[in-house]
Amino acid sequence: MIPHKRNAWVQHLFRSYVYYRMRKSFNVLRFNTVNIKPGHSVLLLCNHFSWWDGFLSDWITTQTIHRRFHIMMQHDHLEQRKWLRYMGGFSVKKNAKDVVQSLNYTAQLLNNPNNMVTVFPQGELLSNHATDINIERGIGHIIKKIEGDCQIIYYSAFIEYFESFKPSVYFHLLDCGTNKDFDLERLRAQISTFHQQALKDQVNVKH
Numbered sequence: 001m002i003p004h005k006r007n008a009w010v011q012h013l014f015r016s017y018v019y020y021r022m023r024k025s026f027n028v029l030r031f032n033t034v035n036i037k038p039g040h041s042v043l044l045l046c047n048h049f050s051w052w053d054g055f056l057s058d059w060i061t062t063q064t065i066h067r068r069f070h071i072m073m074q075h076d077h078l079e080q081r082k083w084l085r086y087m088g089g090f091s092v093k094k095n096a097k098d099v100v101q102s103l104n105y106t107a108q109l110l111n112n113p114n115n116m117v118t119v120f121p122q123g124e125l126l127s128n129h130a131t132d133i134n135i136e137r138g139i140g141h142i143i144k145k146i147e148g149d150c151q152i153i154y155y156s157a158f159i160e161y162f163e164s165f166k167p168s169v170y171f172h173l174l175d176c177g178t179n180k181d182f183d184l185e186r187l188r189a190q191i192s193t194f195h196q197q198a199l200k201d202q203v204n205v206k207h
Contacts, residue, residue: 001102002078002091004070010086011069015062018055027164029056031155031171033064040151040178041110041117042067043143045135047156047195048120049128056157057118058087060171065153067116070109072102094123103138107145110179121191128159133195140184152176154191156198162207170205172198 022029036042042065046057054071061069070088078084078091092102109115119142121135133156143152155173162168174194176187 001093001098001105002075002082002085002089003105004088004090005085006068006070006088007086011088014087015058019059022052022055022059025052025166027166027168029059029169029171031060031064032173034153034173034175036065036153037149037151037178039113040149041113041115041146043110043146043150043152043179044116044118045121045139045152045154045176045191046118047128047130047133048122048125049130049157050125050159053120053157054084054089054118056169056171060155060173061116061118064173065116068112068114069118070115071118072106072120099138100141103141104145106142107147110142110146110150111148113148128157129199131196131199133191135184135188135191137184139187140182143179143182143184146179150179152178152182152187154194156195158198158202160202160205160207168207170202172201 058069072092073089075091075093078089106117109117121139123136154176155171158170159167
C-alpha cells in the first residue's frame with residue numbers, strides 16, 4: 001500500500017485551487033447537518049459516482065466535520081497521482097494480499113480523535129441513481145479494529161441541474177452511530193433504507 005504524506009500547508013494551497021474550481025463548476029452545494037461527537041474520529045462513508053467525489057468529501061469535512069482529512073483511494077489511481085498523498089490520500093489494492101494492511105492502517109488513523117477518513121463502501125464507481133449501496137466486509141474490519149472512539153457518518157450525494165447551466169450537489173447526511181455499538185448488518189440496512197429514502201426526497205428537493 002501507499003501511505004499518506006498529509007501536509008497541512010500543501011493541503012491549504014490545493015484546497016484553495018480546488019474550491020475555486022468547485023465554485024466555477026457547481027451552482028450550489030447544500031447539505032443537512034448532523035451532530036459531530038466531540039472526542040471522536042469520523043469514518044465518512046459516501047456513495048461513489050464521479051471524479052469529484054473525493055473533493056466533495058473534503059469540502060463536507062471543512063463545512064461540518066472539522067477533522068484532519070484522509071481518504072482511501074484505489075492503488076492504481078494514487079500511483080498515477082502521488083501528489084494526492086499530501087492531501088491525505090493512501091491506497092488500497094482490492095483483492096490483493098495487502099488489503100488487510102490498508103484496512104488496519106485506516107483503523108490506526110481513526111484511533112486519533114482529530115482525524116477523519118473517507119471510504120467509498122461500494123468499492124467502485126456506480127450511477128448517481130443506483131438504488132442499492134453495498135457495504136463491503138472491509139468496512140466491518142476497519143470499525144472493529146478501531147481502539148478509540150469513532151463516529152460513523154454516511155452521506156448520499158445527488159447532482160441536479162434544474163434551471164441552472166451548472167449542476168448543484170445535494171448531500172443527505174446520516175449519523176450511523178459509533179464503533180462502540182457497531183453491527184455490520186444493521187449498518188447495511190440503515191444505509192440502504194436511508195439512501196432509498198434520500199432518492200425519494202430528492203424528487204421534491206427545494207431549489
